[in-house]
Amino acid sequence: xxxxxxxxxxxxxxxxxxxxxxxxxxxxxxxxxxxxxxxxxxxxxxxxxxxxxxxxxxxxxxxxxxxxxxxxxxxxxxxxxxxxxxxxxxxxxxxxxxxxxxxxxxxxxxxxxxxxxxxxxxxxxxxxxxxxxxxxxxxxxxxxxxxxxxxxxxxxxxxxxxxxxxxxxxxxxxxxxxxxxxxxxxxxxxxxxxxxxxxxxxxxxxxxxxxxxxxxxxxxxxxxxxxxxxxxxxxxxxxxxxxxxxxxxxxxxxxxxxxxxxxxxxxxxxxxxxxxxxxxxxxxxxxxxxxxxxxxxxxxxxxxxxxxxxxxxxxxxxxxxxxxxxxxxxxxxxxxxxxxxxxxxxxxxxxxxxxxxxxxxxxxxxxxxxxxxxxxxxxxxxxxxxxxxxxxxxxxxxxxxxxxxxxxxxxxxxxxxxxxxxxxxxxxxxxxxxxxxxxxxxxxxxxxx
Amino acid sequence: xxxxxxxxxxxxxxxxxxxxxxxxxxxxxxxxxxxxxxxxxxxxxxxxxxxxxxxxxxxxxxxxxxxxxxxxxxxxxxxxxxxxxxxxxxxxxxxxxxxxxxxxxxxxxxxxxxxxxxxxxxxxxxxxxxxxxxxxxxxxxxxxxxxxxxxxxxxxxxxxxxxxxxxxxxxxxxxxxxxxxxxxxxxxxxxxxxxxxxxxxxxxxxxxxxxxxxxxxxxxxxxxxxxxxxxxxxxxxxxxxxxxxxxxxxxxxxxxxxxxxxxxxxxxxxxxxxxxxxxxxxxxxxxxxxxxxxxxxxxxxxxxxxxxxxxxxxxxxxxxxxxxxxxxxxxxxxxxxxxxxxxxxxxxxxxxxxxxxxxxxxxxxxxxxxxxxxxxxxxxxxxxxxxxxxxxxxxxxxxxxxxxxxxxxxxxxxxxxxxxxxxxxxxxxxxxxxxx
Numbered sequence: 018x019x020x021x022x023x024x025x026x027x028x029x030x031x032x033x034x035x036x037x038x039x040x041x042x043x044x045x046x047x048x049x050x051x052x053x054x055x056x057x058x059x060x061x062x063x064x065x066x067x068x069x070x071x072x073x074x075x076x077x078x079x080x081x082x083x084x085x086x087x088x089x090x091x092x093x094x095x096x097x098x099x100x101x102x103x104x105x106x107x108x109x110x111x112x113x114x115x116x117x118x119x120x121x122x123x124x125x126x127x128x129x130x131x132x133x134x135x136x137x138x139x140x141x142x143x144x145x146x147x148x149x150x151x152x153x154x155x156x157x158x159x160x161x162x163x164x165x166x167x168x169x170x171x172x173x174x175x176x177x178x179x180x181x182x183x184x185x186x187x188x189x190x191x192x193x194x195x196x197x198x199x200x201x202x203x204x205x206x207x208x209x210x211x212x213x214x215x216x217x218x219x220x221x222x223x224x225x226x227x228x229x230x231x232x233x234x235x236x237x238x239x240x241x242x243x244x245x246x247x248x249x250x251x252x253x254x255x256x257x258x259x260x261x262x263x264x265x266x267x268x269x270x271x272x273x274x275x276x277x278x279x280x281x282x283x284x285x286x287x288x289x290x291x292x293x294x295x296x297x298x299x300x301x302x303x304x305x306x307x308x309x310x311x312x313x314x315x316x317x318x319x320x321x322x323x324x325x326x327x328x329x330x331x332x333x334x335x336x337x338x339x340x341x342x343x344x345x346x347x348x349x350x351x352x353x354x355x356x357x358x359x360x361x362x363x364x365x366x367x368x369x370x371x372x373x374x375x376x377x378x379x380x381x382x383x384x385x386x387x388x389x390x391x392x393x394x395x396x397x398x399x400x401x402x403x404x405x406x407x408x409x410x411x412x413x414x415x416x417x418x419x420x421x422x423x424x425x426x427x428x429x430x431x432x433x434x435x436x437x438x439x440x441x442x443x444x445x446x447x448x449x450x451x452x453x454x455x456x457x458x459x460x461x462x463x464x465x466x
Numbered sequence: 467x468x469x470x471x472x473x474x475x476x477x478x479x480x481x482x483x484x485x486x487x488x489x490x491x492x493x494x495x496x497x498x499x500x501x502x503x504x505x506x507x508x509x510x511x512x513x514x515x516x517x518x519x520x521x522x523x524x525x526x527x528x529x530x531x532x533x534x535x536x537x538x539x540x541x542x543x544x545x546x547x548x549x550x551x552x553x554x555x556x557x558x559x560x561x562x563x564x565x566x567x568x569x570x571x572x573x574x575x576x577x578x579x580x581x582x583x584x585x586x587x588x589x590x591x592x593x594x595x596x597x598x599x600x601x602x603x604x605x606x607x608x609x610x611x612x613x614x615x616x617x618x619x620x621x622x623x624x625x626x627x628x629x630x631x632x633x634x635x636x637x638x639x640x641x642x643x644x645x646x647x648x649x650x651x652x653x654x655x656x657x658x659x660x661x662x663x664x665x666x667x668x669x670x671x672x673x674x675x676x677x678x679x680x681x682x683x684x685x686x687x688x689x690x691x692x693x694x695x696x697x698x699x700x701x702x703x704x705x706x707x708x709x710x711x712x713x714x715x716x717x718x719x720x721x722x723x724x725x726x727x728x729x730x731x732x733x734x735x736x737x738x739x740x741x742x743x744x745x746x747x748x749x750x751x752x753x754x755x756x757x758x759x760x761x762x763x764x765x766x767x768x769x770x771x772x773x774x775x776x777x778x779x780x781x782x783x784x785x786x787x788x789x790x791x792x793x794x795x796x797x798x799x800x801x802x803x804x805x806x807x808x809x810x811x812x813x814x815x816x817x818x819x820x821x822x823x824x825x826x827x828x829x830x831x832x833x834x835x836x837x838x839x840x841x842x843x844x845x846x847x848x849x850x851x852x853x854x855x856x857x858x859x860x861x862x863x864x865x866x867x868x869x870x871x872x873x874x875x876x877x878x879x880x881x882x883x884x885x886x887x888x889x890x891x892x893x894x895x896x897x898x899x900x901x902x
Contacts, residue, residue, distance in 0.1 A: 021527055023527070023536075023566070023569060024565035024566050024568075024569050025565075026540065026560075026562045026563050026565075026566065027562035027563075027564075027565070028562060029491070029560060029562045030491035030560075030561055030562065030664065031491070032490060032491050055487075055489045055828065056467065056824060056825075056827065056828055057467065057824065058821075058824055058825050058828065096754065097745070097750055097754060097755075100743070100744040100745040100749075100750075101745045101814070103745075104743055104744070104745040104814045104817065104818055105810075105813065105814050105817060106817065107817030107818050107820055107821040108821065109743050109818065109821075124821070124825055125821065126820070126821055126824060153754070153757055156757070156783065157753075157760055157761075157783075159784070160713060160760040160781075160783055160784050161760070163712045163713065163784055164606070164712045164713060164760075165712075166712050167606045167710050167711050167712045167885075168605070168606050168712075169604055169605075170605075273604060274599040274603045274604050275596070275599045275600060275603075275604045277604075305538055306534045306538065307531065307534055307535045307538060312531065315593055316530075316531055316589065316593075317589075318589075318592075319588070319589040319590075319591075319592025319593050319596070320592075320596070321593070321596050321600075322593055322594075322596045322597035322600050322601075342596070342599070342600045342604070343596070344592075344595075344596055344599060373539070374535065374538065374539050377538075377539050377540070377541055378538045378539065378541055380541060381539075381540055381541010381542065381559075381560050381563075382538075382541045382542065382543060383541070384490050384491060384492050384560070385492050385541075385542070385543060385558050385560075387490075388490065388492070388828055388829045388830065389825065389828040389829060390825075390828065391825075
């Protein structure tokens, strides 16, 4: 009936990551423009070196609160009026902070770009941070933290990083702050953080979409002419591990139908010579649907709906983590399989078939990742945040292709540390504790949720 | 802005839509089967979705899990999803791999059954049970969809039962069920195939004819029971769920005009005025001004038969008592019902929706999915190009007519989640004080 023979691929058509221009405007703001004229859409992404890693000790969450407050009132308009103005233009605007940067982003139809961008520049150049709105954002963050108590996935992620990093590391606490730190934050903390970190020398505007380089230069020059000048100082980030011994933490949830599992250790920073080998190694271990960990836990054993592993790429060494949720009864056998897979990929070379699957996937999927102006802008922001070379995207596929089985093995042996694995389980301690003790995965501590 | 749309039908009934775009060397293949949880028989809730999992377990010339492997090896992305009225399967691949994606879809449409085994069914049953535990049972508010379906649809209605299914029904599913479901619903005349992106139309026509042309048409599917419902519930419905959640959350639901109808667009705009983004009424009033809500929004299910549902979704701030949450939401809806909306509000909503429509069409996969949707529901894939106009045609008067028809007290169903722990400790306190 259906043709028996599998079709062969045709000749590939070439693809290039969109050309972009990188320059510093007279004001000192850096501008990266990628003209892409597929549809009448433009994304403007402002990134500031004001991420959560810059939170002063005891003020965890101030970076996120500051970024959130940027749109809550300016010299002339209050927060409600700002939202109304943007939305009348059909533009939604969002702001926030992750570990390595603060951002403000709009995606708009081209014919409204100028008005929306001028509004954006005006708003974020002179935020008033009204007391009432800062208080509200703080209360909303506290509500979010409270929600985590009953949300096993988010709770597992948070507990994992807490037990992974030394207490004095900023990475050991939630990027948006804890109940204690957020409760203690004031409007003045926000104002101080903004004054210190939001400067021309720490700001890049990325524009991707239906616009020329010249128009972008004029528009951004005008919109950000009032941006405060100067360059904030850099800070030393502590990223040491809490312990180098294996240990197990059970966050007890009586009668939980599943155990949320996180297994891992401190990984490596984004800018690292082993980046490409580690990326390919992880794709084979747990990055793809057809990875060892997913096929083992899901398709062989039916323990889970899905299991994956990843390096959380940050400027500092973010976590390496295996993440899954399994039926409570099989928590210990599932963990055993995870440990085995980590040992196995460090033991022998991966097969040619596994290596080609990972490389072909990462190479082939590359153009599919950059279909939208938002995705292109975000890729360009990554270049800026991690100070990657301008030809990074042009050489990406070549770099993937060059990774050998020996390098994958080397990456597994040097970057995965079975003797340091931290295991976090959000689940029913009564049910899972004894079987886990038999795995000898380290000392077990049980915590209440 | 218009995207090109070409349509043809094979002799076996397969409807095919094509939309070329050569800006990047990628192509999306998308199949909608016109079957969803609504088509399940009694005692087999969750089967349409379990069946979707089985479609990745191989077919006559494709090994178990090989579908995933071949597409990823080609540098493509893929998945499937199940909804009340349809099941879709989709791949986005480098454009020189179009034939592979089409061949894989054709092999499982034509010859799935030779690859089905009891062992594969048992494993996928476990996977789906774990999906249920993960997404429904062990997730705050995770039971919302099935509780809401149960509350707002009459017991005999095809939309009334759970999409993910009960553990009991999942356990009961057999290989015979797989064979029967396949023969009844996975036929070319019950499917739409869409291709969007970088391809040559005449090549694509040839490939589709070669791979799908010989698959026999089905012998028809059993008709669904009557789906039509009156425009309003005729009363206020209410259910309280005491659950393992941190904050009270109210899902207030209205019967709403079916997807694609003239009135649907007015309802969609009404929903956007209420709950789309920060400038919407609920965000502005309940989150920003009165600060009783941690979050607020509104959405439609986009059901094309029977009735659509418009849902207002408000999560309380921690210090707000449950009755106050309900009262304040009701007051907002009462005001909406009494006073209607302004032209400025309509303009804001339409502008936002229009931007979303255009930006979503940047992705080949999204284009293909929407083409399949309009072809499946209305036999008119070219409706993809009429959406902006439809929304722009919505006037304040249209929205206000819709509001007076649908937002009265006789058309509200409240599904209210209340933290179980709070209730227990209140009970304990009351007992200690001697008032219980």
